[in-house]
Amino acid sequence: MTGELEKILFIVVAAIAVASALNILIQRNPLYSALSLIGTLLSLSVLYLTLRAQFIAAIQIIVYAGAIMVLFVFAIMLLNVPKTQPEVEKQKGLRLLAIPFAGVLIAEMFFVLRQIRPLTLPVPSGDPDQVVGTTWSIGTALFSDYLLPFEVTSVLILMAVVGAMVLARREGD
Amino acid sequence: MTNLLLEWVIKTIVILLILVTAVAYVTLMERKVMAWIQMRVGPNRVGLFGFRLWGLLQPAADGLKMIFKEDIVPLQANRWLYIFAPAFSLIPALMTFIVIPYGSEIHLFGRAIELHVTRMNVGLLYVLALTSVGVYGIVLAGWSSNNKYSLMGGLRSSAQMISYELALGLSIVCILLYSGSLDLVEIVNKQSVWFGHMGWNIFRFPLMFVFIIFYIASLAETNRTPFDLPEADSELVAGYHTEYSSMKFVMFQMAEYLNLITASSIATTLFFGGWNGPFVGRLPILGPVYFVIKVLALIFLAMWIRYTVPRFRYDQLMRFGWKVLVPAAIVNIIITSTVILFLT
Numbered sequence: 001m002t003g004e005l006e007k008i009l010f011i012v013v014a015a016i017a018v019a020s021a022l023n024i025l026i027q028r029n030p031l032y033s034a035l036s037l038i039g040t041l042l043s044l045s046v047l048y049l050t051l052r053a054q055f056i057a058a059i060q061i062i063v064y065a066g067a068i069m070v071l072f073v074f075a076i077m078l079l080n081v082p083k084t085q086p087e088v089e090k091q092k093g094l095r096l097l098a099i100p101f102a103g104v105l106i107a108e109m110f111f112v113l114r115q116i117r118p119l120t121l122p123v124p125s126g127d128p129d130q131v132v133g134t135t136w137s138i139g140t141a142l143f144s145d146y147l148l149p150f151e152v153t154s155v156l157i158l159m160a161v162v163g164a165m166v167l168a169r170r171e172g173d
Numbered sequence: 174m175t176n177l178l179l180e181w182v183i184k185t186i187v188i189l190l191i192l193v194t195a196v197a198y199v200t201l202m203e204r205k206v207m208a209w210i211q212m213r214v215g216p217n218r219v220g221l222f223g224f225r226l227w228g229l230l231q232p233a234a235d236g237l238k239m240i241f242k243e244d245i246v247p248l249q250a251n252r253w254l255y256i257f258a259p260a261f262s263l264i265p266a267l268m269t270f271i272v273i274p275y276g277s278e279i280h281l282f283g284r285a286i287e288l289h290v291t292r293m294n295v296g297l298l299y300v301l302a303l304t305s306v307g308v309y310g311i312v313l314a315g316w317s318s319n320n321k322y323s324l325m326g327g328l329r330s331s332a333q334m335i336s337y338e339l340a341l342g343l344s345i346v347c348i349l350l351y352s353g354s355l356d357l358v359e360i361v362n363k364q365s366v367w368f369g370h371m372g373w374n375i376f377r378f379p380l381m382f383v384f385i386i387f388y389i390a391s392l393a394e395t396n397r398t399p400f401d402l403p404e405a406d407s408e409l410v411a412g413y414h415t416e417y418s419s420m421k422f423v424m425f426q427m428a429e430y431l432n433l434i435t436a437s438s439i440a441t442t443l444f445f446g447g448w449n450g451p452f453v454g455r456l457p458i459l460g461p462v463y464f465v466i467k468v469l470a471l472i473f474l475a476m477w478i479r480y481t482v483p484r485f486r487y488d489q490l491m492r493f494g495w496k497v498l499v500p501a502a503i504v505n506i507i508i509t510s511t512v513i514l515f516l517t
Contacts, residue, residue, distance in 0.1 A: 031316070038309070058298035066305025067335065070312070074331050077316050077324065134294055135355055 006050055013050075017043040034072050041065045055135045184290045188270055196430045197232035203430075203476055204231070210480040236423070244419040247319060254317035259417070259424035262310020265303040266431035272296040273438050274358045276448045276460030288448070288460060289358055296357040297349070300439060301342060304394055308334045310428065311396075315413040326412025329487065330396065336494040337393035337400075343502035344387040347380060347509040348443050361447030373446040379508045384444050386502050388474075391436040393494070396429065398479040400490060437471035438464075445471075 020039035027033045041064045048057035142150050201216065205228075208215025217228040246255055276288030293299060308331055315327015351374060352360040364373045374380045393400035409415070414425045441447060441464065450463035485493070 035313075042306075054293060054295040055298070058295045058302050061302035062298065062305055066302060066308075066338075070305070070308055070331050070335055073309070073312055073316075074328065077312070077328060135298075136294075 010047065010050055013043045013046045017047065030076050031073065034069060034076060037072075038065050038069050041069065055138050180286065181290065184286075185271065188290055189267065192267065192270060192431065192434070193427075195434060196427050197236065199430045199434060199472060200235070200426070201228070201231050202472070206473065206476040207480050210477070239419060239423045242419040242422075244421065245416070247416050249319045250416065251317035251319065254313050255416075256421070258310050258314035258317055259421045259428070260310070261313060262307060262428040263424045263431070265307040265310075266428045266435065269300055269303045269435045270438070272299055272357050273435075273442055274361050274447055275438075275464045277453065277457050279457050288457075292356055292358045294354070294356050297345060297355040297360075300357075300435075301338070301345070304341070305334075305338055307428075307432070310425075311413045314417065314425070318413075318416040320416050322409045322411075323413050323415045326409050326415070329409075330413060333393060333396075333400065333490065333494070336491060337390045337498070340386055340494060340498035340502050341390040341394060343499065343506060344383045344390060345443070346502075346506050347383045348374060350506070350509050350513055351377065351380065357442050357447075361442055361449065364446035365449050373444065373449075375444040378512055379505050380444065383502075383505050383509070384440070386498055386505065387443070388440060390498060391440065392475060392478065393490075395432040395436050395475075397433065397475055399482045399485050401484060433472060433475060434468065437468045437475065440471050441467040 017040050020036040020043065023036035024033045024040070027036060041060060045057040045060040045065075048054075048060060205215045215228070216231045217225060219228050219230045219234045220226040221230060246252060271290040272293060274289035274292070278285050278287050280286070311330045312327045315323040315325075315330070318324070348360065349355065352363050354360060354363075366372055375384055414422055417425060445467050448460035448464040450459060453459045453463065
């Protein structure tokens with residue numbers, strides 16, 4: 001019964017995710033696109049929950065839907081885009097280039113789908129607070145096995161922050 | 174399975190009803206406390222059959238009045254977003270409460286019922302996620318009203334909430350260092366006595382300072398005075414809900430008071446031992462009573478601050494958030510980790 005429920009939930013949420021992802025591209029108003037992106041992010045986090053990755057699901061909402069998208073919406077509201085959108089400049093060359101790229105992307109997707117088919121979710125065993133996907137398991141992995149990549153990433157982000165501040169600083173401040 | 178599902182549904186409905194009633198009476202409490210601080214009488218007229226009942230039926234009269242107000246959608250407003258914005262701010266406010274434990278376990282109809290709707294091992298992150306999503310209601314209301322005061326209110330609120338969320342999250346990290354769990358039920362269980370090893374977090378060394386940071390940040394998150402810049406009456410008319418009337422306006426008010434209740438409940442859970450208190454081990458029914466008393470005390474504190482402290486200026490607010498609260502929270506994390514390192 002739980003499996004059936006999970007399947008129904010997956011189909012509904014995945015449909016919402018795909019529909020709002022399409023809506024991002026269709027909408028002319030950038031604010032609607034941003035809102036659809038929030039919809040996609042929220043439904044993705046529900047999908048993470050069905051995969052028993054609670055930590056990733058919560059972080060997905062806090063970081064992407066909560067922080068980054070608020071900044072996007074903030075910027076869109078501040079710029080107050082005009083209602084009539086200027087036509088996007090048509091670049092024939094880029095359009096021709098897009099076809100092979102799309103082909104490669106789709107082929108890649110099918111390849112990945114074929115690869116992951118035999119995989120199933122690991123059956124949770126042992127302490128429920130310490131199975132894969134919980135905060136405990138991710139924290140332990142990050143600060144032991146993957147310590148160096150973790151620290152390097154944080155230094156990289158720090159560099160980006162400092163760079164952004166230097167670029168945004170006005171002369172004479 | 175069906176039994177468990179039924180239990181969840183009943184618990185959710187009961188919590189929902191209690192919360193909605195509590196919101197109505199917190200508005201009455203706000204008016205009474207305000208009147209008391211300002212040496213007035215406050216609402217004391219509304220009663221039944223000629224009995225005044227100390228104005229206890231005031232919320233019912235208010236609600237009835239708001240229902241019969243005209244529901245206006247401005248012509249130039251963005252119609253759908255304008256209609257949905259109150260829901261965007263009310264729903265996250267209602268959803269937060271399901272992870273908060275308000276008692277240990279009572280026996281009813283021959284089965285043990287745990288007094289929390291659900292527990293998850295990312296409970297605290299869930300609360301943070303909902304707070305960060307709650308800002309959209311205000312932002313969208315401000316934008317869709319097509320009114321410059323509303324827009325300014327919405328923009329201010331999003332900037333304020335992003336800034337103070339950081340301090341809020343960082344102050345929660347100190348709690349995590351002590352409790353070692355994100356599960357709110359677990360955090361409460363670790364504060365079963367007043368002092369000492371399993372004592373309330375508020376009585377531990379760096380955590381009393383953390384509470385000050387947490388409380389200031391949560392006042393800012395709930396848009397309470399002195400941080401009510403998004404709806405600063407003297408500059409912005411009513412801020413993001415200037416154009417709203419009737420029940421849509423009520424939904425914003427409800428969301429605001431729900432956020433106050435939730436913030437007080439989270440503070441109770443994290444710092445004041447949740448539902449713990451004397452004799453609660455022998456009489457589990459006392460758990461919810463202690464919980465409500467503590468939450469009411471914290472709500473009273475927020476009201477006290479509201480009618481005592483004047484509003485910040487906007488640049489002061491931002492400077493205070495980024496240059497005082499965030500560094501203070503980071504220093505507290507370092508102190509807390511050092512203390513824990515030497516204790517263990």
